[in-house]
Amino acid sequence: MKKKVSQKDIAQKVGVSTALVSYVLNNLKQGRISKAVAEKIKETARELNYRTNQIARSLKTNKTFTIGLIVADISNPFFSSLARVIEEEADKKDYTVIFGSSDESAQKSWKLINAFVDRQVDGLIIAPAENTEDNLAYLREHDIPFVLIDRYFPDLGTNRVSIDNYQAAYIAVEHLIAGGNKRPGLITYNTTLYNLTERKRGYLDALTDNNIVFEKNWSRELTTDNDKTGIENAVDDLLSSSKPVDSVLFASNILATTGLKYIHSLGIKVPGDLAIVSFDQMDASDLFYAPLTYLKQPIGEMGQAATRILLQNIEDEKKIEEIDMQAMLVIRSSTLPVNSIL
Amino acid sequence: MKKKVSQKDIAQKVGVSTALVSYVLNNLKQGRISKAVAEKIKETARELNYRTNQIARSLKTNKTFTIGLIVADISNPFFSSLARVIEEEADKKDYTVIFGSSDESAQKSWKLINAFVDRQVDGLIIAPAENTEDNLAYLREHDIPFVLIDRYFPDLGTNRVSIDNYQAAYIAVEHLIAGGNKRPGLITYNTTLYNLTERKRGYLDALTDNNIVFEKNWSRELTTDNDKTGIENAVDDLLSSSKPVDSVLFASNILATTGLKYIHSLGIKVPGDLAIVSFDQMDASDLFYAPLTYLKQPIGEMGQAATRILLQNIEDEKKIEEIDMQAMLVIRSSTLPVNSIL
DNA sequence: TAATTTTGTTTAATCGATTAAACAATTGCT
DNA sequence: AGCAATTGTTTAATCGATTAAACAAAATTA
Numbered sequence: 001m002k003k004k005v006s007q008k009d010i011a012q013k014v015g016v017s018t019a020l021v022s023y024v025l026n027n028l029k030q031g032r033i034s035k036a037v038a039e040k041i042k043e044t045a046r047e048l049n050y051r052t053n054q055i056a057r058s059l060k061t062n063k064t065f066t067i068g069l070i071v072a073d074i075s076n077p078f079f080s081s082l083a084r085v086i087e088e089e090a091d092k093k094d095y096t097v098i099f100g101s102s103d104e105s106a107q108k109s110w111k112l113i114n115a116f117v118d119r120q121v122d123g124l125i126i127a128p129a130e131n132t133e134d135n136l137a138y139l140r141e142h143d144i145p146f147v148l149i150d151r152y153f154p155d156l157g158t159n160r161v162s163i164d165n166y167q168a169a170y171i172a173v174e175h176l177i178a179g180g181n182k183r184p185g186l187i188t189y190n191t192t193l194y195n196l197t198e199r200k201r202g203y204l205d206a207l208t209d210n211n212i213v214f215e216k217n218w219s220r221e222l223t224t225d226n227d228k229t230g231i232e233n234a235v236d237d238l239l240s241s242s243k244p245v246d247s248v249l250f251a252s253n254i255l256a257t258t259g260l261k262y263i264h265s266l267g268i269k270v271p272g273d274l275a276i277v278s279f280d281q282m283d284a285s286d287l288f289y290a291p292l293t294y295l296k297q298p299i300g301e302m303g304q305a306a307t308r309i310l311l312q313n314i315e316d317e318k319k320i321e322e323i324d325m326q327a328m329l330v331i332r333s334s335t336l337p338v339n340s341i342l
Numbered sequence: 343m344k345k346k347v348s349q350k351d352i353a354q355k356v357g358v359s360t361a362l363v364s365y366v367l368n369n370l371k372q373g374r375i376s377k378a379v380a381e382k383i384k385e386t387a388r389e390l391n392y393r394t395n396q397i398a399r400s401l402k403t404n405k406t407f408t409i410g411l412i413v414a415d416i417s418n419p420f421f422s423s424l425a426r427v428i429e430e431e432a433d434k435k436d437y438t439v440i441f442g443s444s445d446e447s448a449q450k451s452w453k454l455i456n457a458f459v460d461r462q463v464d465g466l467i468i469a470p471a472e473n474t475e476d477n478l479a480y481l482r483e484h485d486i487p488f489v490l491i492d493r494y495f496p497d498l499g500t501n502r503v504s505i506d507n508y509q510a511a512y513i514a515v516e517h518l519i520a521g522g523n524k525r526p527g528l529i530t531y532n533t534t535l536y537n538l539t540e541r542k543r544g545y546l547d548a549l550t551d552n553n554i555v556f557e558k559n560w561s562r563e564l565t566t567d568n569d570k571t572g573i574e575n576a577v578d579d580l581l582s583s584s585k586p587v588d589s590v591l592f593a594s595n596i597l598a599t600t601g602l603k604y605i606h607s608l609g610i611k612v613p614g615d616l617a618i619v620s621f622d623q624m625d626a627s628d629l630f631y632a633p634l635t636y637l638k639q640p641i642g643e644m645g646q647a648a649t650r651i652l653l654q655n656i657e658d659e660k661k662i663e664e665i666d667m668q669a670m671l672v673i674r675s676s677t678l679p680v681n682s683i684l
Numbered sequence: 685t686a687a688t689t690t691t692g693t694t695t696a697a698t699c700g701a702t703t704a705a706a707c708a709a710t711t712g713c714t
Numbered sequence: 715a716g717c718a719a720t721t722g723t724t725t726a727a728t729c730g731a732t733t734a735a736a737c738a739a740a741a742t743t744a
Contacts, residue, residue: 002483006730017694022732032692054460055400056730059699064397066440066461074429080422087416087443096457098408098440101429115438118396119408141344257625264629283599284625287606348700359724364702374722398700401729 005048013048014040021045025052058120067310068116068124069099070109072224078253078280078299079127082149085303086125093311095122104191104224106131117144123314125149125306130192145313147306151195152322159313161306161323165195168295168327169202169249172277175293175329176247177210179337181275183218185238185245187231187255190221199251199279217241222255231258239268246274247335253280256292260285276334279327290333297327347390355386363387367394400462409652410458410466411441412451414566420595420622420641421469424491427645428467435653437464446533446566448473459486465656467491467648472533487655489648493537494664501655503648503665507537510637510669511544511591514619517635517671518589519552521679523617525560527580527587529573529597532563541593541621559583564597573600581610588616589677595622598634602627618676621669632675639669 007021014021016037023029024041044050058064067090071079087097098121100112109129116124123145128136133153139146140158148160176184186203189196200219207214220234238245250256256278260270268274270290278285278294285292302325309321349363356363358379365371366383386392400406409432413421429439440463442454451471458466465487470478475495481488487501494502518526528545531538542561549556562576580587592598598620602612610616612632620627620636627634644667651663 002485004484004730007732008730018731019695019733020693023693026732028733029692032690034692037692051456051460053401053462053730055397055406055462056699057732058397059395059401059701059730060732062699064461073426074416075419075423075426077417077419077422080419080425081417083422083441084415084417084443087441091442094457096440096442096461098438099425099429100433100438101426114393115436118393119406119438120395120397142346143344261628282625284629286599286603287626288629289631346700349702350700360701361703361725362723365723368702370703371722374720376722379722395700398729399702401700401731402702404729 004053005050006053007050009048010041010044010050013044016041025050062120064120064122065094066096066098066119066121067307067314068112068119068121068126069097070102070112070116070124070126070128071099072104072127072129073101074099075101076254077282078150078297081299082303085300086307089304089307090311095311102127102129104129106135110135113139117142123147123310125310127151128153145310145318147310147313149302149306151193154194157320157322159309159320159322161302161309161325162195163297163302163327164324165198165327166202166205168279168329169199169251170206171329172249172293172295173203173206174210175331175335176249176275176277177206177212179247179271179275179335181247182212183215183243183245183247184212185248186219186251187234187238187248187259188219188221188251189224189255191224196251199249203249215243218245226254226258228258231255232262235259235262235266239266239274247271248274248276250276250278253278253282256280256294257282257284260288260292264288270334271336275336277329285334288334290336293332293335294330295327296330298325301325346395347392348395349392351390352383352386352392355390356382358383367392404462406462406464407436408438408440408461408463409649409656410454410461410463410468411439412444412454412458412466412468412470413441414446414469414471415443416441417443418596419624420492420639423641424645424648427642428649431646431649432653437653444469444471446471448477452477455481459484465489465652467652469493470495472535487652487660489652489655491644491648493535496536499662499664501651501663503644503651503667504537505639505644505669506666507540507669508544508547510621510671511541511593512548513671514591514635514637515545515548516552517673517677518591518617518619519548519554521589521613521617521677523589524554525557525585525587525589526554527590528561528593529576529580529590529601530561530563530593531566531597533566538593541591545591557585560587568596568600570600573597574604577601577604577608581608581616589613590616590618592618592620595620595624595626598622598636599624599626602630602634606630612676613678617678619671627676630676632678635674635677636672637669638672640667643667 007018011018011021021041024038090097102109106129109132113135125147127150128148148158152160173184222230250259270276276292278292281296305323349360353360353363363383366380416422432439444451448471451474455477467489469492470490490500490502515526564572592601612618618634620634623638647665
């Protein structure tokens with residue numbers, strides 16, 4: 001095997017010190033170095049296929065040009081789309097991304113953060129799991145820049161990029177009500193994650209503001225592991241009460257996909273028997289006979305903003321940015337007004 | 343901010359040399375070190391919240407416990423699912439994954455490989471783009487272990503994990519023919535990537551072996567950028583000839599999703615007017631009135647195998663493994679026999 | 685011409701860990 | 715007691731780059 005070429009090798013071949021090699025390859029000390037020597041060094045570097053050892057450089061410069069990305073699950077299309085955008089934005093500034101999935105577990109989260117910090121990442125983009133405030137406090141104490149994405153802790157005042165989930169859920173439910181639905185249900189997760197509590201709050205307030213009295217069995221909160229039977233039971237619950245819901249808001253793409261498959265298998269007519277709105281884009285529903293009305297998150301902009309903020313924090317200013325974006329309600333057949341159906 | 347704690351800090355506090363600290367923290371020189379000192383060092387490390395600087399360690403040990411993952415597009419569910427598995431397997435052995443999307447471009451691929459190698463990754467898992475044989479030759483020359491996934495170059499004899507694409511396409515087309523279809527079409531990519539040429543070969547051979555003479559306008563090859571109009575035109579082409587196809591095999595999940603949406607919008611009945619088989623699992627079609635018959639790749643096992651082989655190659659043996667797995671034909675309504683429909 | 689600047693390059697410390705080799709102090713053996 | 719083996723710890727080199735500071739030679743200035 002070809003063993004790795006170091007600056008020392010170049011220095012020896014050209015007959016100069018390694019300092020000079022370093023200066024030339026980094027275009028430093030511009031006015032000082034003789035053009036001839038500089039050229040010879042560059043040429044030799046090319047010739048030997050020299051590549052700088054980033055590990056060595058990082059040790060000295062204390063900069064790795066690497067950022068860590070922690071999401072709940074990289075195989076979830078929402079997060080993998082974010083990852084794609086983040087990767088691209090990072091790449092533009094020559095940063096590389098290392099990633100990990102927390103599975104919504106505070107413990108895994110902590111493990112990942114440590115693994116990344118041990119690797120001296122320059123910063124992190126995190127979709128934080130529940131009860132990970134201490135993780136963030138740790139990062140803060142150690143002056144490691146980070147940006148939260150999707151969820152956040154309103155009390156912490158950290159960098160963050162998210163949508164206004166209250167508002168999103170609110171308009172979704174208003175839309176359902178406007179369409180003639182009198183008993184909108186909610187299927188969400190049992191969690192204190194802010195994005196989801198906000199979704200629930202938006203749902204409840206939309207009911208109240210429209211003079212609808214919320215009934216306890218209109219809503220179900222599931223474990224975050226997206227257990228299929230759990231979701232199916234929740235659907236059953238909402239539909240089997242004596243006064244079943246006439247519409248549902250699903251609080252995530254996975255809930256909606258799984259729930260919809262089940263609803264479909266039960267032969268329930270959408271939107272006739274049940275109107276449906278979901279969070280997040282999903283290919284899955286484009287082919288359903290009644291494409292779902294959904295809340296579209298601006299994933300591209302979120303990823304770009306998060307990366308921009310992180311890199312700014314890394315490179316210089318320590319200004320904290322809290323960015324709220326708007327989700328867009330994309331109206332399709334799954335919520336066609338009840339009247340227009342009959 | 344709390345500045346970082348090094349072994350030196352521990353050494354000073356305890357009053358010993360850094361060598362001793364290193365030995366203790368790595369559980370080396372077991373019999374030699376006095377229990378008391380060892381305990382004190384460990385305790386002080388805990389107390390100071392010491393974390394080892396992996397960059398420094400890597401420089402010395404020439405090992406980063408990092409692997410690079412290069413796929414065509416991390417936001418493609420096929421690849422993000424693979425990524426998830428790889429991440430988990432890697433994590434079990436304390437490896438971290440850095441990733442990048444090549445967009446099927448040899449140039450981006452090369453850029454990514456260099457970025458990763460500069461960061462001294464211990465190895466790579468790659469879904470190689472077209473014309474990247476030289477990239478792989480480079481890795482080989484430099485003794486950097488890698489495993490190809492999904493696609494490979496049969497002449498190179500590298501580590502690889504893939505399915506038998508010829509066989510997969512073959513059984514899919516046989517299934518179409520057995521169902522009464524006489525003019526199966528193919529929508530695939532215009533590429534020399536082995537997995538796709540194999541799919542085409544399987545398609546053609548299945549026709550021949552069943553005494554069906556392939557006609558040129560049964561198949562379309564598209565650019566790998568998954569351009570929507572391109573896909574729609576291809577569907578138009580296959581369906582608009584004087585003797586249109588009666589069934590289609592889509593060579594990827596994206597082609598199938600996009601194609602199916604279009605077919606649906608045209609009001610074409612599946613499988614009545616057109617039977618459909620696609621490669622790869624897609625939520626998207628579960629909700630279609632005729633769930634698609636598809637070729638299911640064993641993503642979990644592929645990811646596990648790839649990671650296992652890579653780590654083995656990294657840690658010791660240099661044995662080359664070429665693994666072919668089987669895709670499973672999952673038969674659903676989109677290919678119900680023509681007769682049973684009429 | 686002597687003193688000063690400028691130009692071109694080298695020296696050597698450093699980043700934070702690892703680790704072979706050296707060393708000193710005990711302990712064991714005969 | 716005398717020598718070897720064992721135990722406990724330190725010294726110092728090293729990984730590959732960066733970079734402040736030193737130095738020597740050439741060019742400029744007075």
